[in-house]
Amino acid sequence: xxxxxxxxxxxxxxxxxxxxxxxxxxxxxxxxxxxxxxxxxxxxxxxxxxxxxxxxxxxxxxxxxxxxxxxxxxxxxxxxxxxxxxxxxxxxxxxxxxxxxxxxxxxxxxxxxx
Amino acid sequence: xxxxxxxxxxxxxxxxxxxxxxxxxxxxxxxxxxxxxxxxxxxxxxxxxxxxxxxxxxxxxxxxxxxxxxxxxxxxxxxxxxxxxxxxxxxxxxxxxxxxxxxxxxxxxxxxxxx
Numbered sequence: 001x002x003x004x005x006x007x008x009x010x011x012x013x014x015x016x017x018x019x020x021x022x023x024x025x026x027x028x029x030x031x032x033x034x035x036x037x038x039x040x041x042x043x044x045x046x047x048x049x050x051x052x053x054x055x056x057x058x059x060x061x062x063x064x065x066x067x068x069x070x071x072x073x074x075x076x077x078x079x080x081x082x083x084x085x086x087x088x089x090x091x092x093x094x095x096x097x098x099x100x101x102x103x104x105x106x107x108x109x110x111x112x113x114x
Numbered sequence: 115x116x117x118x119x120x121x122x123x124x125x126x127x128x129x130x131x132x133x134x135x136x137x138x139x140x141x142x143x144x145x146x147x148x149x150x151x152x153x154x155x156x157x158x159x160x161x162x163x164x165x166x167x168x169x170x171x172x173x174x175x176x177x178x179x180x181x182x183x184x185x186x187x188x189x190x191x192x193x194x195x196x197x198x199x200x201x202x203x204x205x206x207x208x209x210x211x212x213x214x215x216x217x218x219x220x221x222x223x224x225x226x227x228x229x
Contacts, residue, residue: 033216043203045220091157095216100145100209101170102218104157 002027004094006105013082014113020067021077021108023092029053031097034068034075039107040088048090051075053097082112118221120206126227132194135224138187139208147218148181148191149205157205163189164211196228 003026013019025034036048051059051068058066063083067076079086092105119138127133139146147162161171163183171181178197183189193200203225207218 035217037220043223043225045205045207045223047217047219050217100147100162100164100211100216101159102147103159106156 002029002094002096002103004092004103004105006092006108008108009106010109010111012111012113013079015082015084017082018078018080019082019110021079021090021092021110023075023077023105025073025075025092025094027073027094027096029096033095033097034066035093035095035102036064036066036075036077037091037093037104038086038088039091040085045091049077079110084112084114086110087112118206118208118219120204120221120224122224123222124225124227126229127196128229129197130195131228132192133196133200133226133228135191135204135206135226137189137191137206137221139189139206140219141187143208143210143219144186145209145211146183146189147207147209148189149207151203151205151223152201160191193226196226198228201226201228 005024032053034051038046038048049059049061049064063080065078089107089109091107094103121136145164148160151157160173161181166183181191203223205223206221209218
C-alpha cells in the first residue's frame with residue numbers, strides 16, 4: 001500500500017519570503033501522479049500543483065514549484081514570495097497510475113506572518 | 115460550472131439519529147469520491163464510484179455507513195445510527211476518468227457534529 005508522509009506538522013514564514021514543504025512517499029509503482037492541495041480556513045480543498053512521475057521536469061505554477069526526486073521518493077513544494085493568502089493547510093497526495101484513489105499525507109499547517 | 119455541490123454545509127444531530135449527506139458532482143464527471151477528514155486520521159477515502167457503480171468501499175468504517183449513487187448527478191452518504199465518533203468533515207469530490215490529468219475536484223464539505 002502506498003503511504004505519504006509529511007514530516008512538518010507546522011511551519012511559518014514571513015511575507016515575501018520563500019518556504020519549502022516536505023513530502024515523501026512510498027510505492028512500488030513506476031507510473032503515478034503527485035499532488036499538492038491547499039486547504040485554507042474556509043476548508044475548501046484546492047489543487048495547487050501536480051506532477052506526473054514520468055516527467056523529469058519539475059512542475060511550476062506561478063509562485064509554486066516542486067522539487068520531484070523520483071529515486072528518493074521525495075516531492076517538496078516551494079512557495080516563493082509568500083503572501084498572507086497562502087496561510088492554509090497543505091496536503092501532499094499520491095495517485096497510482098490506472099487508479100483513481102488519492103492517498104493523502106497528514107498535512108502541514110503553514111502560517112504566513114506579516 | 116458551479117463545481118461540486120454538497121448539502122448541508124453543517125449538520126448537528128444527536129447520537130442515534132440518521133444522517134444523510136448529499137453531493138452533486140460536476141456535470142460530465144464519471145467518478146465520485148466520499149472522504150472523511152478528522153484531526154486524528156486526516157483525510158480518508160471512504161468509497162468511490164465510477165459510472166454510478168461502487169468500485170471500492172474498503173474505507174467505509176462499518177455497516178452504519180452506506181453510500182448510493184442512483185444517477186450521474188447525485189450521491190448520498192448515510193450514517194444510521196450516528197455516533198459521536200462520526201463527527202468530522204465529509205467531502206465529496208468528482209473527477210473525469212480518462213482526462214489527461216487525473217484531478218479530483220472537491221466540494222466545500224459538510225461539517226457533521228454528533229452530540
